Amino acid sequence: MDRAATAEKIAALIAPFNKKDIAVTDATSFAGDLEFDSLTVMDFVAAIEDEFDIIISMNAQAEIETYGQLVDAVVKLQG
């Protein structure tokens, strides 16, 4: 799957967690802008993992702060 298609799918998965309807760009941060707490992160990561059938380990999560970084990571993890 290319970056655009991956980005689109991830955007759709963010929607239910985007309580304040923040406009999402590559620079949007999960903790700062979307205000994800640790419980939300867990559910959201599980949703992404299931959608793409990948593992995003805690080690990998630690490197991901923004939507753009997540899209890049998922593209890479899909190999």
Next chain:
Amino acid sequence: MTDLFSKFDPMIQMRADLLATGVTDPFGLVMEKVISPTVAICNGRETILLGTYNYMGQTFDPDVIAAGKKALDDFGSGTTGSRVLNGTYSPHRDVEEALKEFYGMDHAMVFSTGYQANLGIISTIAGKGDYIVLDIDSHASIWDGCKMGDAEVVPFKHNDIEAMEKRLRRIPEGAGKLVVLEGVYSMLGDIAPLKDMIAIARKYGAMVLVDEAHSMGFIGPNGRGVAEEQGCLDDVDFVIGTFSKSVGTVGGFCVSNHPKFEIMRLVCRPYVFTASLPPSVVATAATSVRKLMHAADKRAHLWENSRTLHKGLRDSGFQLGTDEPQSAIISVIMPDLERGAMMWEALLHEGLYVNLARPPATPANMTLLRCSLCALHTADQVQTIIGMFQRAGKTAGIL
């Protein structure tokens, strides 16, 4: 200069707000005198202890105390050294023998605490390129063990067998895998479906570590824990345990049948680079562990207490962590931290001590009053406790 402490400001504020409501500091309790495993004097008041994890009430057992006193006389107050240098005395070896007998396993390694046992074993056996798959509600010592090592860390939703399997399935071919589970989860007092989870872990070629800190001594036909109860202990590679709960002193351990297990004594840094336990402590532990092998009556009474308290609190209208009593922990769910702290204080005024647990240590950011029963609580004490909860619940506006 950046004040390195500014990161704690939200926590400092939360504490200040809580104390400003006038409640007694729930994290500053001092026991002035301990009368028995179930009663102490706190703030000059006789208080029933219902939050100590002293499940089997071994702390005042005369044989246990005598063994400690003798070791103190014979071996002195401390070892002043690491287990691998000058810190292994015969009582250290003896307590490891007692653990091997207790679990029927080939190897036992004693650490200075259970925290260090998890820290050491997990960080050492799972290395770079390996994967640790663990329950999201794991104890802090398990998380810290993961953090200290170099493995990839993959959590799954609490007790969710399918979520665990999905993650195991996605791990790259050929990578080493360690599944980390607990028998009893201490926040809600619920147990894990170990039999099913371990069967799946095996299917994917993972090694399995189970922390049985809150089950030792009273769950399973021989008190070996939830894995024994569910008939899957033979499929557990590493059992982690502690002396700080049912055994009634301090210390931690790992038991295993792995043929190469003994190498851990040389490569596990939280074992090597710290002083060993005082001889009196390991002597009390050895005596206590051996007595726990023949404690069927105590076990039966502890279960009786757990069932009575669970039913009493549920019938009184409290919301509990489990629908049925699954362990010796009965967790009472509070609406929020403020009312949780009020309830905790009201109970203390009644003469009852329970554990207040609050976020972030709790699942789903709950505030909990955790009650841990003791085999030495009398049936009368349990009835008294239920009455105290009912009165305090009204005072705090929870019932």
